[in-house]
Structure formats: C-alpha cells, structure tokens
Amino acid sequence: MKYLMFVAALFAASTTAQARQRTVIEDLPKEIVDNNHVASVEIVIADTARQKFEKLEAKAAEKRAETKLAAYDPTTASPHPAQEEYATLPFEVMFPLVMQDVTHNWGLTEGKGVPLKLRITVEGIKTANAAMAILISSSSDELAGKVDIFNAAGDQSIGSFYVHVVNSHGGWGGMLMRGSGVREKLAQEFALESARILTGSTKKDWKKRVKAREKAGQTSIASATAN
C-alpha cells in the first residue's frame, strides 16, 4: 500500500508540457501559401547543435544495430523507408522524410502548386536530463531551427521562418511518459509547425483540417473493413 501511495505521489508530481513556437521572418507570397508542396529538404547542422547532434546520431546507429539492420548506406537505402525504421536513420535522412510525411498529411501533396525546397538550419537540439527532471523540477527536449524557403525550380528565396519546439518533463512520471523516439517526436512537431506556415492555417482552420483528416481516416478504415 505504501508503495502504491509512493508511486501515486510520484505521478501526481509529474508534468509533461509542450510548447511550440513559430516565428515568421519573411512572409511567403500569398499566391504560394497553401498552394505548394515540399519537393526537397536540405538539412544544415549549425555549430551550436553539433555536439548533441553527434550523440543522437550515435544512438540512432546503435538502435539500427539492435534491430539487426545493416549500417545505413545512402547508395543502397530505399528512398521511402517504413516509418518504423525512422528511429534508426541518420537525422539528415529522417528529418526530410518526416517533413514530407507531415506536409502531405496536411494536403500539400506532390504536384500541388509551387514545388518548394526547404533549407532547415538546426541551431539547437537538446534532450531532457533525467536527473534534473526528477530531482530539481523539470527538463526539456528541444529542437530549434531556421527554415529558408526557396522556389525549387528557380532557386529563388521566397520566405523564411523559425521554429522552436520545447517538450518539458517534470518528475519521475514525466520522464516515464516521455517514452522513446524523442528525436522523431521533435522532428514531427517541428514539421507540424512548418506545415501550419506553408498552409497558412489559422487556429480555427487548423481544427477544421484535423477533423477532416480524422473523418477521412475513419472513412478509409470503414471501406477497407467492408471490402
């Protein structure tokens, strides 16, 4: 009983919070907003993120070895690996895939409008420190970077924005709830904020899109079951 009360107290004292911030630096031309698709993504790792980035890369390679996959080789790798494989891919391969998956989900599908090239400069990447989260108050997983948007056809800069994702975890329970795949979660949330800018979504419009997407998902499940 004492043990149960102790665990309950630990969970009661735990917190998990998400904060995503996007800042438009140079507005996209109106005719391109929600009339585009991501044709390619280039990743640049800034000196401020390099140290942590290398540690995360080593961890992804370890995961790859644990799952008995061969070391990643860009010459033989599939251009569209399964999502379950993302956690084992190098960041520079995984992040563009996540960005394309998320923007596709929000309607920016291949062939739609202007093809864009995104150059993402990752300036900050950090994972939560478990000791800090448990003993002091909270610690956070973070990903921050600048996105420069180019017209893929003409290589002309047409806009830019900055995204900062912060996922805070407090206490033992907060760290347990955090789970695995931290790098992929951060990439996904970064991509989500980017999609909001590329689609020009307001909060209201965003809710509508979420509902439409859920409805479309339910319809496809229902038709698959009927067949």
Add this chain to the structure above:
Amino acid sequence: MAVAGVTLATASPSSSRVVDYNLDKAAIESAAQDQGIQGPFSDLPDAAAYPFTLENAAAADHMVKIVSIYCQAYKMDNPISALMQHLLPSTPAGVSGPALRVTKGSTLLRCLGSGEFKNICKNEVKLSAELRFQLADGTPVTRPISVNVEREGRVGGFCGNMARYTAIVSREAGIELLNKASAAYREAHE
C-alpha cells in the same frame, strides 16, 4: 557603453525601442569588444563612390524578430531607411539615372545554449534590393541584389544590448548591399 544603442521612441504607440544608428567606428569596436561581436567592421563608405542613387529605403524598415528564451517581450524597430540615409543620402525627387531600389529587410536575433551553461547569440540581417540602370546601348537592366550578414555575439543580462548589436550587424549589411550593387553595376559596364 559610450553610445547608447537604443532610444525610446516616445511617439510609438506600441512603446517599442528603435535601433539607433548614431554609431561611429570607434563606438562600434568598443561595443563589439564588450559584447563579443564578431568583426571585422567596415569603414563608413564614401557615398560619392556609388554610381547609383537610393530609392524606397523605407521598404526595408521592420520589427526585429527575437526568438531567444529571454527578452522575447522586448519589441524593437529596425529603421533600415535611417541607416541607408546615413550611408547614401537619398536623391531629390525628379533625378533620374541608375537606382538601387530597396525591396525588403529582416532581422532574426536568437540566443542559444552552445553547451552546459554556455550561451551564444546569433544576429542575422537580410536586405534585398533591385539595381536598375541602362546599358550603353540604352537597354534597361534590373538586377536583384541581396545580402545576408550574420554575426555571433552576446547580449548579457541587458535586453538593451540587443539594439546595439542589431545596429552593428545592420550597418555591415547596409554597406555590403551598397558594395554588392556597385560591383554588379561595374561588372555590367565592363
């Protein structure tokens, strides 16, 4: 601290600060040392050496985007037109000839952790313009000119230091824009 980088814009309804371009080279070097801002810093150019006039500089006036954890509530206007007027005074209306038409400007200032308890700031100023002139045979030419200057530095505990930092980086971007346009003009006439 010899030259304050910020003046309070009392006329502004949003009570935002305005970047002050009243900086000479000695003040820039002293401020740069104080805030660890990367050099080198350009000398004030000779306005008479530029073969064009400046147009529409107010198009580059903007609000600085601050995305660091601290000082986010600090609003700051960057009047690029005041800087450009200082570097290359505007031509009186009605004067024709080669012209550098400013189209847009932006500043992105962020402070990031670069290791345990270490912080570094990066300040990036982007300016875009169009250089318009005629070739010897009368053919009209329009060349897009853009510059992107980023310098590392520190802000310390004072948000006001951000304005001085922005003034220094913007000045470098303004001078680079003029020099790049001048080089493009000369190249077209060779």
